[in-house]
Amino acid sequence: SQTIHQWPATLVQPVGSPLSLECTVEGTSNPNLYWYRQAAGRGLQLLFYSVGIGQISSEVPQNLSASRPQDRQFILSSKKLLLSDSGFYLCASDIPGYTFGSGTRLTVV
Amino acid sequence: AQSVTQPDIHITVSEGASLELRCNYSYGATPYLFWYVQSPGQGLQLLLKYFSGDTLVQGIKGFEAEFKRSQSSFNLRKPSVHWSDAAEYFCAVGGGSNYKLTFGKGTLLTVNP
Numbered sequence: 001s002q003t004i005h006q007w008p009a010t011l012v013q014p015v016g017s018p019l020s021l022e023c024t025v026e027g028t029s030n031p032n033l034y035w036y037r038q039a040a041g042r043g044l045q046l047l048f049y050s051v052g053i054g055q056i057s058s059e060v061p062q063n064l065s066a067s068r069p070q071d072r073q074f075i076l077s078s079k080k081l082l083l084s085d086s087g088f089y090l091c092a093s094d095i096p097g098y099t100f101g102s103g104t105r106l107t108v109v
Numbered sequence: 110a111q112s113v114t115q116p117d118i119h120i121t122v123s124e125g126a127s128l129e130l131r132c133n134y135s136y137g138a139t140p141y142l143f144w145y146v147q148s149p150g151q152g153l154q155l156l157l158k159y160f161s162g163d164t165l166v167q168g169i170k171g172f173e174a175e176f177k178r179s180q181s182s183f184n185l186r187k188p189s190v191h192w193s194d195a196a197e198y199f200c201a202v203g204g205g206s207n208y209k210l211t212f213g214k215g216t217l218l219t220v221n222p
Contacts, residue, residue, distance in 0.1 A: 006152075032208050043199065043214040044153075059209070090152055094208045098143060098201075102152040 004101035012107045019078040021104050023091030031093040033074040038088040081108045111136045115213035123221045130185040130216050132200030142183040143201040195220040
């Protein structure tokens with residue numbers, strides 16, 4: 001069965017520091033991969049999606065970027081974090097169903 | 110553009126009572142529809158999904174949902190709620206080759222003993 005690994009689970013970072021969140025998928029190949037953000041009291045917002053290695057589509061203008069260096073690896077990055085980047089970040093894969101990882105809680109201080 | 114409306118921000122039910130969570134969507138083609146549950150601090154767990162076929166979909170934990178195209182709805186139901194069902198529930202719609210999902214803002218379910 002498919003498993004999505006996300007790490008770290010919790011992260012506290014100062015404003016202006018860099019960010020790297022990693023997501024890896026097991027049990028499938030050539031999935032579409034997605035990064036979502038959930039801000040406090042709000043629903044989920046799609047940030048990026050990728051249909052293959054090196055292919056990234058951005059849904060909203062923001063301070064973040066994404067990369068897909070391998071088929072089952074999806075990375076969310078920032079060069080300089082803002083306070084508004086705080087939130088709960090979830091990675092998802094569309095194969096075989098739309099499955100989410102356990103998320104990373106990011107607090108920018 | 111696709112959108113999802115969950116009209117109820119917070120619902121409180123008694124344990125053993127029936128439950129219906131409402132979801133209305135807007136989508137230009139045949140939608141893929143999902144219901145997820147999220148416990149505090151956790152990721153999203155898929156309860157059920159509708160792609161095509163039978164409009165009454167059975168999911169995990171005793172949940173079911175019915176797709177009604179004429180009403181653009183995909184309401185989630187459970188005949189008898191358990192205290193462990195207390196969580197936040199999200200409806201989502203998507204489709205197309207890139208399969209992006211749009212989520213509702215969620216319904217928080219409280220279960221009274």
